[in-house]
Amino acid sequence: MLRLTEIIGTASEPHIAERLHSLSHRGAVEYVTLRREDTSRKRLHVFTDRGTEGAIILDRSEQLANGSVLLLEEQRAVVVRLEEAPWLALEPRDAAAALELGYFCGNMHWKVRFVGEYLHISLQGPRADYLERLSHLIADGRVSVVGNE
Amino acid sequence: MNSIVPGTLAPRTKTGTTSAARVGVGGPVGSGKTALLEQLIPRFIARGTNLAVITNDIATKEDAERVRRSGLIAPERVAAVETGACPHSAIREDPTLNMQAADDLEAKFPGLELILIESGGDNLASSFSLDLVDYWLFVIDVAGGDDIPRKRGFGVLTCDLLVINKTDLAPYVKTDLPRMVREANEVRGGRPVLLTNCAAGEGVDAIVEHLAREVLFDR
Ligand SMILES: Nc1nc2c(ncn2[C@@H]2O[C@H](COP(=O)(O)OP(=O)(O)OP(=O)(O)O)[C@@H](O)[C@H]2O)c(=O)[nH]1
Ligand SMILES: [Mg+2]
Numbered sequence A: 001m002l003r004l005t006e007i008i009g010t011a012s013e014p015h016i017a018e019r020l021h022s023l024s025h026r027g028a029v030e031y032v033t034l035r036r037e038d039t040s041r042k043r044l045h046v047f048t049d050r051g052t053e054g055a056i057i058l059d060r061s062e063q064l065a066n067g068s069v070l071l072l073e074e075q076r077a078v079v080v081r082l083e084e085a086p087w088l089a090l091e092p093r094d095a096a097a098a099l100e101l102g103y104f105c106g107n108m109h110w111k112v113r114f115v116g117e118y119l120h121i122s123l124q125g126p127r128a129d130y131l132e133r134l135s136h137l138i139a140d141g142r143v144s145v146v147g148n149e
Numbered sequence B: 001m002n003s004i005v006p007g008t009l010a011p012r013t014k015t016g017t018t019s020a021a022r023v024g025v026g027g028p029v030g031s032g033k034t035a036l037l038e039q040l041i042p043r044f045i046a047r048g049t050n051l052a053v054i055t056n057d058i059a060t061k062e063d064a065e066r067v068r069r070s071g072l073i074a075p076e077r078v079a080a081v082e083t084g085a086c087p088h089s090a091i092r093e094d095p096t097l098n099m100q101a102a103d104d105l106e107a108k109f110p111g112l113e114l115i116l117i118e119s120g121g122d123n124l125a126s127s128f129s130l131d132l133v134d135y136w137l138f139v140i141d142v143a144g145g146d147d148i149p150r151k152r153g154f155g156v157l158t159c160d161l162l163v164i165n166k167t168d169l170a171p172y173v174k175t176d177l178p179r180m181v182r183e184a185n186e187v188r189g190g191r192p193v194l195l196t197n198c199a200a201g202e203g204v205d206a207i208v209e210h211l212a213r214e215v216l217f218d219r
Helices: A013-026 A036-040 A095-107 A127-135 A137-138 B033-046 B062-069 B096-108 B154-158 B177-187 B204-216
Strands: A003-006 A030-033 A042-048 A053-057 A068-072 A077-085 A085-090 A111-115 A119-123 A143-145 B023-025 B051-057 B078-080 B114-118 B135-141 B162-164 B193-195
Touching: A003 A068, A013 A030, A013 A068, A013 A077, A013 A137, A030 A036, A030 A042, A036 A077, A036 A127, A042 B204, A053 B023, A085 A095, A085 A127, A095 A119, A095 A137, A127 A137, A137 A143, B023 B204, B033 B051, B033 B062, B033 B114, B033 B204, B051 B062, B051 B096, B062 B078, B078 B096, B096 B114, B114 B204, B135 B154, B135 B204, B154 B177, B162 B177, B162 B204, B177 B193, B193 B204
Parallel strands: A003 A053, A030 A077, B023 B114, B023 B135, B051 B078, B051 B114, B135 B162, B162 B193
Antiparallel strands: A042 A053, A068 A077, A085 A119, A085 A143, A111 A119
16 A cells, blocks of 8 residues: 655646656556545545555645645656535525525535525535435425526 | 655554544444444554544533543543534534644654544534544444434435444344345445444444554554
8 A cells, every 4th residue: 555644745836747747648647536525634545546555644734635746756646636526506586595595504514605696505415415405495496406417 | 754655554653653543433322432432442452553532522521431431441541522512513613622632632642543533422414524533433323213324314424434333222123224234325325334233342343444444554
């Protein structure tokens, strides 16, 4: 198991970017894909996109982020890539519905963002689960789902 | 800390250069969280893991006292957090008390490798902040009813490892255990589910192995 015990830097830093670029020509850059919430963890059992098994063991003060470089060697690099959670966009019918929707999402401890008239919920699980939980608000039209992917 | 030994297990000293793994144990009231701790503690000590424990209670230090008195672990390695009204706020919205308790334990016991953090008994929606723990278990029990996984509580769905405890009671409470396990696997999309009987210690070794593989990385 590959032990990854420090964050060497960020893939976008010029001197690192250069090295990653040349390593990538040899197919030697491996990516670890993490969900955003997992970046708070200091210990993670991971597999890279090339199937390398790794143990991330960081100090409590370290913070994983998109582009964190965990290994940078002559023969290989390991870089963190964030999997962006999809958003569920909702439109409340009126102010009363907006209050209720906001209260409900807070109660559920869902992560949300405010986008003008819309409320976006970060989906940490199947979309259907969230729609089911919101069904009492959606059923009578107080809240509607925006777009339909 | 800085040495990276690719492809091998870096030698780990007991003097502790890395911080301890923090593992949460949450779940509804009375599901067997403390009973699980009492089964885990001797097993981790037996395998040489340098261990400490934090318990959360609403208004008392009941669980901490119970673990301290158990004789399983040095009492000073057990810290208590009194959470006040909502047990879940201390492990999720504002986990500072628990983070502080964990930092204190690490300062007091150099080389600490694992801190088990029991949350106060709560409901099926409770969860741990990943600012506090690296990994968390949610303990439910068969006596709570075999419909619990189906109810898709947030804790049941999102925990890293779901533990179904009190398997010994299944025949007495008319719980269809195979069905409970099948539905737990379904709602969790195949993420890990393990069964225990903490009254007798059955299934606990598998949890120790699981945690060693997922967060300790010491073998
Ligand atoms: N038969 C049986 N009883 C168990 C088992 N695990 C725990 N118990 C009993 O269940 C009761 C509750 O166990 P605890 O370990 O205190 O549960 P808890 O989740 O820590 O409870 P709170 O911290 O109060 O939420 C106790 O009487 C235990 O002896 C088990 O696997 N089988
Ligand atoms: Mg307890």
